[in-house]
Amino acid sequence: MLHYIQKHTQLPESGIKNTLKLLAEDCTLPFIARYRKEATGNLDEVEIGQIITYKEQFETLEKRKTAIFKSLEEQGVLTDELRSKLNTAQDLTTVEDIYLPYKKKRKTKAETARKNGLEPLAKMIMSQNARDLEGLAHRYTTNEVPAAEDALEGARHIIAEWINERSDIRSGIRYQLERFAMIETKVVKAKETDEKAQKFRDYFNWSESLSRCPSHRLLAILRAETEGYIRVKITIDDERVLEKIERKIIRSHNDCAAQITLAIKDAYKRLLLPSLSNEALSEAKKKADETAIQVFAKNLQQLLLGAPLGEKRILAIDPGFRTGCKVVCLDAQGKLLHNETIYPHAPKNDDKGAIKKISSLTDAYKIEAIAIGNGTASRETERLIKRIHFKNEMQVFVVSEAGASIYSASKIARDEFPNYDVTVRGAVSIGRRLADPLAELVKIDAKSIGVGQYQHDVDQTALKNSLDRVVENCVNRVGVNINTASAPLLSYVSGIGPKLAEGIIRFRESEGSFTTRITIKKVPRLGGKAFEQAAGFLRIKDAENPLDDSSVHPERYKLVQQIAKDQQISISEMIGNSTLLKGIDLQKYVTEEVGMPTLTDIITELEKPGLDIREKAKVFTFNQNIRTIEDVQAGQLLPGIVNNITNFGCFVDIGIKESGLIHISNLADGFVSDVSAHVSLQQQIIVKVLEVDISRKRIQLKLHK
Incomplete structure (x- = not known):
């Protein structure tokens, strides 16, 4: 294991060895990174995370080898040479290639041919020395194999299987696919004009190099295929590949060579290409998943470490039109003191009553800041609040509602507020997010926060593991007040977990x-x-x-x-x-x-003991003249907040329903390889409007320096 991890990470052997020892002693990643620097050689969280990843990969590899050894022993075919090959194999692909000839198969054409006694004929053809091949084939005719051509066809099926099972041939095709494969799409004509299909129209009848297809595009193409709008195919230069296989196998120019050529074409078309092109697409998807998950993880970390306002008395508003705006008042520790609903917008339009109510509540509960959710009626509510003349200076913040509805309907929310409905819980969450984003966001499944790309299309287990690690890292970097923390927050503390977190809460209460x-x-x-x-x-x-x-x-x-x-x-x-x-x-x-x-x-x-590594929350004001997409004009300079980052650019909230996109090419004058090197989530920036497409509700922006 040690050498396997070192080969993949290039980290010092002593650091890896001691990290593995600490992991075996049930030490956690945050604890090792923070308090065992001497043992690890000062490895950071990322490097220790790599060790954990490759440790798990090695264990998976060894587990598969053990299962294969057992199968080979039961079949009575495990030789010293085979054992040696498996022991030295360093990846699952190689292991599976070695095992392929011995794998239990479903009924195949080759298996049927063997049962009809055609394997000796196949061996004679492969020797490439046989003469009068047709005469030889006649000797193998039976009731099941009525003619010489049937015998030759059956022999070719056996040869095709042998070719399919050769690891050198499979490796060669993999190399061709890795270097030269193209991903091609064809639109499904019957669905070409569907309204929902239009968001994928860029990928109708599309073709590009598979190795150069960026993560977001590949995931979009595969989603379009899943939804039935296109068909996807992986292609390479078939003639070039067939020629390479023939050079590996054919040594003569007789009738045997002709039969082998036919078998090669059959093996390639029927067995090798379908299997290995699927494998290539699967591998490309895996890499695309990894890239998307990295983007999601980086975004989540920035969001979790977002600037907290701190322990302030907050009035939070979950805005709405017809159903009104839910208002809650929270004390400095986030405890709910009061809740009610106001109706300042259509259809009731009771703005005077709403202003009077907000004024009285801020006085009665000594409110220090106001948090407004950024959903429906957010901007209208913000304008209403700014009309109010408060007795004391009041900070007004617009807070992201992403995932708030998930929290308000969750068991955690029901346990916290059993006597209140989802609207009150949602408003409380908005207020608490302003006070401490980390403490509140850990209550929500990270996938539901929506700060990534194609999160529902990537490997869900890999995504969960990555995001859980990010949350754990953030919680432990900031530290947790044990006397005020919720159970979800405590559960991410190194060594605690959900059950002990609940135990701490019960102990604290009693x-x-x-x-x-x-x-x-x-x-x-x-x-x-x-x-x-x-x-x-x-x-x-x-x-x-x-x-x-x-x-x-x-x-x-x-x-x-x-x-x-x-x-x-x-x-x-x-x-x-x-x-x-x-x-x-x-x-x-x-x-x-x-x-x-x-x-x-x-x-x-x-x-600076207990210093919070996070910045403090700052008030931000959108351009009040921009209320809908129709107000946005090319050339305008507008304030905005980065609300999502992908590997093709970032999305910016400019104060209206539609977020604008800064494409990666518009983040700087020169080449940009990493979007996060130029912007961060929730960053307050100035953007220049490049283009507005009202019909498609798209706004193209440029980062203004």
């Missing part, structure tokens, strides 16, 4: 707030290993020991106490004293167990 990190050990079923993995990521505000509200792990408290003692001050006096901390000679505290990476992390944390 015993009161945690006052020290040590008291966390009192939670039933939270053992030493779980405490070790979780403690450094759990924060306790206003604790007696200030280190309990920092990322310093309890296992290093004695070390910090020693450093403070050597400086002849208390830990409290040392915290935040940058001048003193930077002057400490850390080398004197280096031991076999604690090295400079850990010591440096401790000093950095002591300078």
Whole structure:
């Protein structure tokens, strides 16, 4: 395993070895990356994630080899040579090619020919020495094989199977497909004019190199095929491939060669090309999935680490027209204090009553900020709020509603607010998202947040694993207040999980707030290993020991106490004293167990303990003159917020229903390979309008520097 992982990652052997040892001891990725830097050689989350990925790949490979060895032993065909080939195989494709000739088959033409006694004839043809082939074939005629040509045909079926099972031939065709395959589409005429088909019309009768087809385009093509609008085919230069196969097999120019040529064409058309072209398309789809998942993961990380407003008293509005705007008031910890509905828009148009109600609520609940959902009637509601003359300065934010409806109907929401309907829950979620996006978004299935491309078309298991890892990473990077965190948030803390998270909540409800990190050990079923993995990521505000509200792990408290003692001050006096901390000679505290990476992390944390790595939320204002797509004109400069990133560009909310697209070519004057290098999710930017297509509801934008 060690050499397999090193071959694929190029990481130092010692780092891989120690990481594998820590994983075997049930250590988590965040814990290893943050608190075991000396053991890993300072590997980061990405590198440790690679080790985990290739560890799992190796285990899958070994599991398949074990199953194949068992099958070969049961068949009595496992030779030393075969064992050696399987043992040295480094990927599943090679393993399956080796096993192919011994794989139990359904009824095939070759199997029927063998039962009719034609295998000896096939062997004679393959020897390419046989003469009077027709006479030989006559010897194999029977009631099931009435003529010489039937005998030759059956022999060719056997030869075709042998050709199909040759790993060198399969590898050669794979190479041709990898380098030269084309993906071609044909529109299904009966559905060409369907309204829903029009979004795929760019791919009607399309052709391009499979290897150069970008992720988003391949996934779009495959979705169009799934929905029945096009047919997809993988093609290569058949004559070139057939010639290469013939050169590998044919050594003579007699009748045997002619039969083998026919068998090669049959094997290629009937067996090799269908199988390997499907494999090539499947491999291309897998790579497209990986790219799409990477985009989704990067977007999700940016969204989860979005700027929080912090502990403020918030009035949140879930806007609507006919059903009204649901209004909720939340305290600084996100607790629901009040809810009701106002009707400022059509058909009731009670804007005066709505303004009066909002004014009274902000006074009564000492509201510090207003959060407005960005769905239906959002802009109209924002304009209404800005007409109000508040007694105190009021910050007004427009907040993404993506996934809010999923949360409001979920079990988590029902458990949190059993006595309220989905509209109240949705409004509460909008307000809490402003206060702390991470704490609220972890309650929603990441796939439902909608910050990727073709998330429903990619491998769902791979997507879930990737997104779960992103959420775990973000939660542990920020840290969690154990006395206020919800069960979903706690469940992502290193070493905790859903069951222990619920146990922490029950303990908190029955015993009161945690006052020290040590008291966390009192939670039933939270053992030493779980405490070790979780403690450094759990924060306790206003604790007696200030280190309990920092990322310093309890296992290093004695070390910090020693450093403070050597400086002849208390830990409290040392915290935040940058001048003193930077002057400490850390080398004197280096031991076999604690090295400079850990010591440096401790000093950095002591300078600003518990510092939130996220920026603070900023108020943003759209152009108030832009209300519909008809108001958008080419040449305009408009403020906008990046609301989705794909590998072909980014989408920007400019204050209307339709988001505009900045194509990757319009992000900079030069070549752009990575969209995320130029913009980030929720970033506030200025864009230039290039083109407006009202009929297709499309807006082309350019990033304005």
